[in-house]
Every structure is written in structure tokens, then in C-alpha cells.
Amino acid sequence: MNEELIDSRLYNKEFKSQFLEAHSKNYVYLFRNTRKTEKEKGKDLYDFSLEEIGELFQSFKLKTRNGLQNLYTIRNYIEFAIKKEQKTKNGNPLRDVDIAEWGIQFIDVTSFMSESQIMKIISECKNAQDQALIRLLFEGAFGHKLSELSNLKKEDVDIERKIVYLTDSNNKGSRKRALEVSDICIQFLQEAMIQENYLSQNGTSTKIYVLNDTIYVFRDALGSRINKQQPDKKLESHVIRNRLETIEKTRNLPSYFRRPSYIQQSGIIYFTKQHYEEIGEIDEEFALNKLYERFNKKQVVNKIGGKEYPSFAIHHRFLVQQTNIEDVYGKMNFPDFKPLPDQNKEKRLSKTVKRDQQSLFHKRIKKNYNNRCAISGEETDGVLQAAHIQGYINEKSNHNQNGILLRVDFHQLFDKYLLTIDENYCVLINNKVNSIYYRQYHGKEIELPDEKSNYPSQRTLKEHRKIFFKSNIPNNLS
Known part of the structure; x- marks a missing residue:
């Protein structure tokens, strides 16, 4: 093991190096983050109680559920310590814990953005392509490797009915659906479809690139990778991610903004709020059904006693909880129902x-x-x-x-x-x-x-x- 990775950065580095060698050297980054707390408590992570592990993760201020993977690593680390007889008392506090459910409490929901914050960022984007991209992610488009965005053709945008027809494709085939979007989203899409030149680095650079003239809404810029028009070429997912990263850096945004899933999750919180206020109460099952339809999610299948039971993912249940929504938007209002206009x-x-x-x-x-x-x-x-x-x-x-x-x-x-x-x-x-x-x-x-x-x-x-x-x-x- 590279001594530079271990030296002075890890608590009880000799034993942790054994774990890293037996598992993955990438876990060294987790142990660097636990070192301060271990030093303060005067004991190795494998001797932490469940409450102490919770306090540690609370201090991490996780932005997405991906950080919860570290809880599985800690559970494995404690098991490793028990096996090596480094830990001899109290067993593994994470052994019987449903980590996916228990760990959700440590995600910092206030890191998600409200609709007004998303719109402020969009207003600072110099390219209509990027404006439409962010708003459409926020309103529900995603798909395997962002295919619902890269597959979106100009003819798939029904301006009059305010519907976009999305195609989610993977190696098993394609799945099409219709998504009703807002007036502002349609406006951004219209502008994106007619944009001809793309401003490099969100307008902070003097470079201007000609956009590839294709049948698709979101298009690549002609340059070193593409030096001539390719009418059938789709925008690849890594280009979408690069554009988000550029916006993040040029607008000094938090690093998690570059993740499309982050924008989508902010959208989930927004539309959940809308649903609750429309029906006049908190109904998580109703919200999840509506959101799974809008955001193209599938229920997870739990097998119990040989039977399959579809259910909603834990991290989605977390996003629709009232306290988390109010952390982003403040207290929700439940206005009295008023008769709706009936044109038909x-x-x-x-x-x-x-x-x-x-x-x-x-x-x-x-x-x-x-x-x-x-x-x-x-x-x-x-x-x-x-x-x-x-x-x-x-x-x-x-x-x-x-x-x-x-x-x-x-x-x-x-x-x-x-x-x-x-x-x-x-x-x-x-x-x-x-x-x-x-x-x-x-x-x-x-x-x-x-x-x-x-x-x-x-x-x-x-x-x-x-x-x-x-x-x-x-x-x-x-």
C-alpha cells in the first residue's frame, strides 16, 4: 500500500491498511474523513456505537443518497475488525440496521434548490440550450444515461398542447411516454430549437461555436470532436454533464449541481409540494404515484415469502416528507378548495x-x-x-x-x-x-x-x- 495514502491521515493506520488491502484502496477517502472524529473520541471507528456513527454522518452533511454507501463500508469494516479480533465487545451496531432507511436522515435536504433558485440559475445561463436542459430535467425528463434528453427530437415538442414526447432507451429497448410541461419550459425549448451558435464557458469565454444542425433539440457544438455537420448525431450524456459542470463553475454553484439527479430531485420536491397543496393534505402515497409517473421511476420489488411486493424506494419516500419540503420552501399552505372552471x-x-x-x-x-x-x-x-x-x-x-x-x-x-x-x-x-x-x-x-x-x-x-x-x-x- 502506498505509504503516502496512510501516513498521518488515518486513525489506527496499521489496522486500516489491512482492511484497505483486503477490500478497496478507495475507502481511504472515507477514513480520512472519520479521522478527526476518531481522534476526538479516542477510539477507532469499529468501536463506535450506533448513536456515534449517526453523529459522524450528521457531520458529513451529505447532499445525495450516494454518500450512504459509506455506511455499508463501515459495516464491513466493523465485521472485519470482529473477524480479526480487534473488536471483542458489543458486536456490530450496523449488522441488523436497514441502512437504506436509517441512513436517509443524514441527507442534508436544505441543499436542494427551490424552483425560484433553479430559475435564477437558468436566467444566468447564456445558452438557450442549457436553459431548456435544466428546466426539462427539473420537470421530469431523465432516462437511462439521460436518453430522454438526447433522444428528444424537435418534432417531439408539442408547443400547443405543452407536451414533450420522451424516449428512454437502453440495451433492452426503448420506452416512450408523454410529459406535460410548463409554459416556461416550452418557451425555453422553442428557443433551444432555433439556437444556432453556442457560447463557450457560459459566455465567459470569447469563443463561439456553431451548433450541429440536427433533428434533435439538444445538439453538440462543432469543434475539435465534431468538425462537420452530422444531421443524425445525438448529444451524448457526458456532454450534458459537462455543460452542467461548466454552469456550476462559471456561476460558483455548489459542486453537486453538476449532477443531473440533483436537479431532478429538486424537481421532485417542488412537484410534491404542488401535489399536496392541490389535494389539501399530505398524502405520500398519492404524491409518489404521481411523481413516479412524471419522473419515469419504477417501483422496487421486495421479495417476501416467495412473493413479490412492489414498493416505493426509500430515498423517494424521504423526498416527499413534509418536513423536508418545508426545509426548502417554508411552511406549506393548504388553501380551501374553489370550484374549478369547466369549459366543457x-x-x-x-x-x-x-x-x-x-x-x-x-x-x-x-x-x-x-x-x-x-x-x-x-x-x-x-x-x-x-x-x-x-x-x-x-x-x-x-x-x-x-x-x-x-x-x-x-x-x-x-x-x-x-x-x-x-x-x-x-x-x-x-x-x-x-x-x-x-x-x-x-x-x-x-x-x-x-x-x-x-x-x-x-x-x-x-x-x-x-x-x-x-x-x-x-x-x-x-
């Missing part, structure tokens, strides 16, 4: 609209109403449905305050405006309903959620009542 009302009333994420909406409303019909108190699971007060228009309709848990027959009456709820949360039965059974519920107060923030929206109920009263016929019912 007649079409919607006559034709069933596709409803996204309904199972998750159903689960939330069931939970809010304690699995009981708000009118009858019915608890039989198979006949309970989450009713939208304002009929479904888009995913924003799945706000908690736009839902009531009703038995299927009451749901049908509600949707046909034969039943409504007044400003005191009491049931009103339309005079067209002759059934004595249903009439008995007229004037009955519904059962409300425990949390006032989940009460049905009075503004939306008022709109429902307007239609109810138009169709109501007078009689002696009071």
Missing part, C-alpha cells in the same frame, strides 16, 4: 370523463370520514364511494374538500342533484324523491371529518345547491 361542462355532463388517481382519492376520503357514509353511517366497504361535490374536471378536483364519502345510492342521488347539503351541513332531499326511506334523511346533519380542514367546501356545495333548487318542485316537505 355540457360534454362532461353527458359523457364520463376519465378520472385519474381515483383509487387514491377514494382512500383519502374514506380515511377522512372514518370509513362511514356521511349520511347513513353505513360501514360496509363495498358500497362506499368517494363522491366529488363538483364533478371531476382534472386532478385538482381530487382535493379533500371536494369529496364526501357516501353509500352508492346516496352518491347517485347526489350526482343527479336529487340530494344536496346545506350551509349547516344538513341533508336536503329533492321533492322529486318520493321514497319514504330517503325522505327520513331530510334535515339530518351529516357526519363530518375529524379535521376541519377536510370539511366539504361550502363554496362548492353552494354551486351544487343552485342546480338542486332549479330542479326542485314545491310540496309540503320542510
Whole structure:
């Protein structure tokens, strides 16, 4: 082993050199970082308790989950010390720990950037190509070796519908998907598509390169590597990474900005915040389902008892936690639900609209109403449905305050405006309903959620009542 790597940089260097020789010399960088804490405590890392290992990793202020690999190294190092009889007491504190889950707490979420910070960086980029690249990463494009970016053709950008058609390709084949993006992202993409010259070093150099004229949105600059136009050439992933590194260096940004995954994870936090505020509560399962769709993630498969159970990755669960989001954006606001504008009302009333994420909406409303019909108190699971007060228009309709848990027959009456709820949360039965059974519920107060923030929206109920009263016929019912 090179003595220069060991000399004075490692605590208990003789034993650590044995471990490095038996495993990987690259681990020397970890031991350099643990040396100060080992010296302060007067003991080798293999004698640290679980709490002390936690304190050590807290001091590292990790920026991404990649740093958690060092916990596996420490676990192996402690096992090595036990095997070599250097450690004889208390066993290995990491032996029975789920490192992936336990270690997430040591990632410094405040290192992630808010949307406004990302936009500030984009505004300082001198090339439209780079502006579009960063924003598209932030909004969900990625793929194997960044293939969703390198494969993006100009014809794949639907400006009018604000959709980009992405292709994720690897050695097993290709997978296509459509991603809805923001107005500002479309603007950046339009500018990137017509950019002809690329400013070297983000404009800090006097060099200007001609961009390769291809069918793709993101294109390489003509220079030493490419000295003539190549219409079919894609931009390689390492060039994308180099461009991010250049922006990082010329704008004096933290070193982790050069990692595309960092920009993506900042985007995950932003869109999670948006989802929570749209539905009016923290629902991690809902957010993860939506994010896996937007960011093209796959559930991990855990095998238990010979069966496979899909689940969300631990590090993604970490990103959607409320405390971590509020570390980046401050306290979240959960505004009351307001009726959504419905430009296709007649079409919607006559034709069933596709409803996204309904199972998750159903689960939330069931939970809010304690699995009981708000009118009858019915608890039989198979006949309970989450009713939208304002009929479904888009995913924003799945706000908690736009839902009531009703038995299927009451749901049908509600949707046909034969039943409504007044400003005191009491049931009103339309005079067209002759059934004595249903009439008995007229004037009955519904059962409300425990949390006032989940009460049905009075503004939306008022709109429902307007239609109810138009169709109501007078009689002696009071």
C-alpha cells in the first residue's frame, strides 16, 4: 500500500491498511474523513456505537443518497475488525440496521434548490440550450444515461398542447411516454430549437461555436470532436454533464449541481409540494404515484415469502416528507378548495370523463370520514364511494374538500342533484324523491371529518345547491 495514502491521515493506520488491502484502496477517502472524529473520541471507528456513527454522518452533511454507501463500508469494516479480533465487545451496531432507511436522515435536504433558485440559475445561463436542459430535467425528463434528453427530437415538442414526447432507451429497448410541461419550459425549448451558435464557458469565454444542425433539440457544438455537420448525431450524456459542470463553475454553484439527479430531485420536491397543496393534505402515497409517473421511476420489488411486493424506494419516500419540503420552501399552505372552471361542462355532463388517481382519492376520503357514509353511517366497504361535490374536471378536483364519502345510492342521488347539503351541513332531499326511506334523511346533519380542514367546501356545495333548487318542485316537505 502506498505509504503516502496512510501516513498521518488515518486513525489506527496499521489496522486500516489491512482492511484497505483486503477490500478497496478507495475507502481511504472515507477514513480520512472519520479521522478527526476518531481522534476526538479516542477510539477507532469499529468501536463506535450506533448513536456515534449517526453523529459522524450528521457531520458529513451529505447532499445525495450516494454518500450512504459509506455506511455499508463501515459495516464491513466493523465485521472485519470482529473477524480479526480487534473488536471483542458489543458486536456490530450496523449488522441488523436497514441502512437504506436509517441512513436517509443524514441527507442534508436544505441543499436542494427551490424552483425560484433553479430559475435564477437558468436566467444566468447564456445558452438557450442549457436553459431548456435544466428546466426539462427539473420537470421530469431523465432516462437511462439521460436518453430522454438526447433522444428528444424537435418534432417531439408539442408547443400547443405543452407536451414533450420522451424516449428512454437502453440495451433492452426503448420506452416512450408523454410529459406535460410548463409554459416556461416550452418557451425555453422553442428557443433551444432555433439556437444556432453556442457560447463557450457560459459566455465567459470569447469563443463561439456553431451548433450541429440536427433533428434533435439538444445538439453538440462543432469543434475539435465534431468538425462537420452530422444531421443524425445525438448529444451524448457526458456532454450534458459537462455543460452542467461548466454552469456550476462559471456561476460558483455548489459542486453537486453538476449532477443531473440533483436537479431532478429538486424537481421532485417542488412537484410534491404542488401535489399536496392541490389535494389539501399530505398524502405520500398519492404524491409518489404521481411523481413516479412524471419522473419515469419504477417501483422496487421486495421479495417476501416467495412473493413479490412492489414498493416505493426509500430515498423517494424521504423526498416527499413534509418536513423536508418545508426545509426548502417554508411552511406549506393548504388553501380551501374553489370550484374549478369547466369549459366543457355540457360534454362532461353527458359523457364520463376519465378520472385519474381515483383509487387514491377514494382512500383519502374514506380515511377522512372514518370509513362511514356521511349520511347513513353505513360501514360496509363495498358500497362506499368517494363522491366529488363538483364533478371531476382534472386532478385538482381530487382535493379533500371536494369529496364526501357516501353509500352508492346516496352518491347517485347526489350526482343527479336529487340530494344536496346545506350551509349547516344538513341533508336536503329533492321533492322529486318520493321514497319514504330517503325522505327520513331530510334535515339530518351529516357526519363530518375529524379535521376541519377536510370539511366539504361550502363554496362548492353552494354551486351544487343552485342546480338542486332549479330542479326542485314545491310540496309540503320542510
